[in-house]
Amino acid sequence: MTAATISVNTSSAGRMRPLNLLRDLPAVADLIEICFSSTLDPEGRSYIDQMRRSGYDSSFLNWAPRVIETVSLPLTGFVWESRGRVVGNVSLIPFNSGKKKIFLVANVATHPDYRRQGIAGHLTETAIRRAQERHATSVWLHVRDDNPGAIQLYQNLGFVERARRTSWQVQSGIKPNTSLPSGLQIIPPSPRDWVIHSAWFARAYPPELDWYRPQTWNIFQPGILKFLYRLMTDTSISQWSAQQDGTLMGMIGFQHAAYQPGQLWAALPVMPDARAVTAMLLHARSRLLYPHNLMFEYPCGPLDDAIRAAGFSPARTLVWMENATPATL
Ligand SMILES: CC(C)(COP(=O)(O)OP(=O)(O)OC[C@H]1O[C@@H](n2cnc3c(N)ncnc32)[C@H](O)[C@@H]1OP(=O)(O)O)[C@@H](O)C(=O)NCCC(=O)NCCS
Structure with missing residues (x-):
């Protein structure tokens, strides 16, 4: 690869090796728990518990190595080991989208005692190279916008920002004003x-x-085909559109599939009217049975205040980055 190559400080004892599924999962779960403790939400905690349980589950460990290339799970990656202890990790997760093979770099973590020695850089660089060897169409990752050190790390390795999305959650205790x-x-x-x-x-x-999300806004498309698709996938939708004196101001869609939290989607013009956005979101909240178990993602920026005014608060903002380094393999 042609991006800056990260060198590992020779003072850092240890070595990199591929993740060993049969052995490493509990240690990787422990490391991720230490490294992400300040930002873990309940979903993150259950992910770590699941990883730890899988490490002790012999039927999973028999099955998993055979599906490494086909399922989007963190079953491959690299660890950094020092004196028999896992102190660094990177996961490489495959996604198949049409003819595209996309890899997500995830769970990049270095134990606090081993930081700034080039370990994460070396692991991530190796993961990119492995994805390229597997004929990746592209390599992506996401990182919280309040993690400038990690963003710098990824920029050093040739990743560039492609999108920045805020996930909003409904604040409890606010009665929607309709x-x-x-x-x-x-x-x-x-x-x-x-x-x-x-x-x-x-x-x-x-x-x-x-490629990252199982369903998209296409779920709201009118017509018999989408209707049948929703029927077969047990997905229900509701939609509200705002009009000011006959002019379209936007649309909010709500999608709910079995065993998943409901999801809101917003279709808004280039110059949206903040009052209309707030009104539509308040209206949607007032119409939903379980408004507190709701996911709503929107590009962060000028509409943040309008979304806040509808009783939402930001859970996190993720920066989506793609590796722009041309493959040389
Ligand atoms: C982010 C993290 C993985 C970095 O691990 P690391 O092994 O210390 O990183 P490296 O030593 O390879 O850093 C390589 C370069 O990245 C940048 N970088 C890494 N951490 C940084 C920090 N805290 N502040 C500023 N720059 C940083 C620097 O440019 C660094 O080069 P330098 O040390 O020569 O200045 C580690 O701090 C960590 O585990 N944090 C908690 C978990 C996390 O946030 N993971 C990323 C999730 S997307």
Whole structure:
């Protein structure tokens, strides 16, 4: 590869080796727990518990090595070992999207006692090279925007920012106010407005990240085919569109599939009206049965205040980065 090559400080005792699924999972779970303790949410904790349990589950350990290339799980990667102890980790997770083979670099972690010695850089660089050997179409990762050290690390290795998304959660204790600004109407969207709504959705949720999510905003497309698809996948939807004196101001869609939290999607024009956005979100909240178990992602930026005004608070902002280093293999 042609990006800056990270050298490991010779004072750091240890060596890098591929993850050994049969042996390393509990130690990697412990390391991730130490390194991410300040940002772990319940989902993160259950991920770590699952990883630890899998490390002791013999049926999983028999099955997992055979599906490494086909399932999107952190089953391959590299660890840094020092005096028999795992002190660094990187996971490499494959995603198949049409003809594209995309790899996600994840769980990059170095034990606090071993930092700034080049370990994470070396592990990540090796993971990129391994993805390229496996004919990756591209290599991605995501990192919290409040982690400038890690962002610097990834930039050093040739990653560039492609998107920045905030995940919002509903604040408890706020009663939605459903009175509308004058002239604003919230109504079911007309199927003939789908061309406009889909263009607005595509701007907020560009297809280059579709490989990561099982479903996209296409779920709201009118027509019999999507209707049948929703029926077969046990997915329900609700949609609200805002109009000001007959002009379309945007659309909010709610999607719910069995055993998953509900998800909100926003289709908004290039210059959205903040009052209309707040009103639509408040309206959606007031119509939902379980508004507190809700996921809502939107590109972070000028609409943050309008979203906050509807009683949402930011859970985290993720920077999505793609490795722009040309493969030389
Ligand atoms: C981020 C993390 C993985 C870095 O591990 P590391 O082994 O110390 O990183 P490296 O020594 O390979 O750093 C290589 C370069 O990245 C940048 N970098 C790494 N950590 C940095 C920090 N805390 N502040 C500023 N720059 C940093 C520097 O440019 C560094 O080069 P330098 O030391 O010559 O200045 C480690 O701090 C960690 O485990 N943090 C908690 C978990 C985490 O945030 N993981 C990333 C999730 S996306």
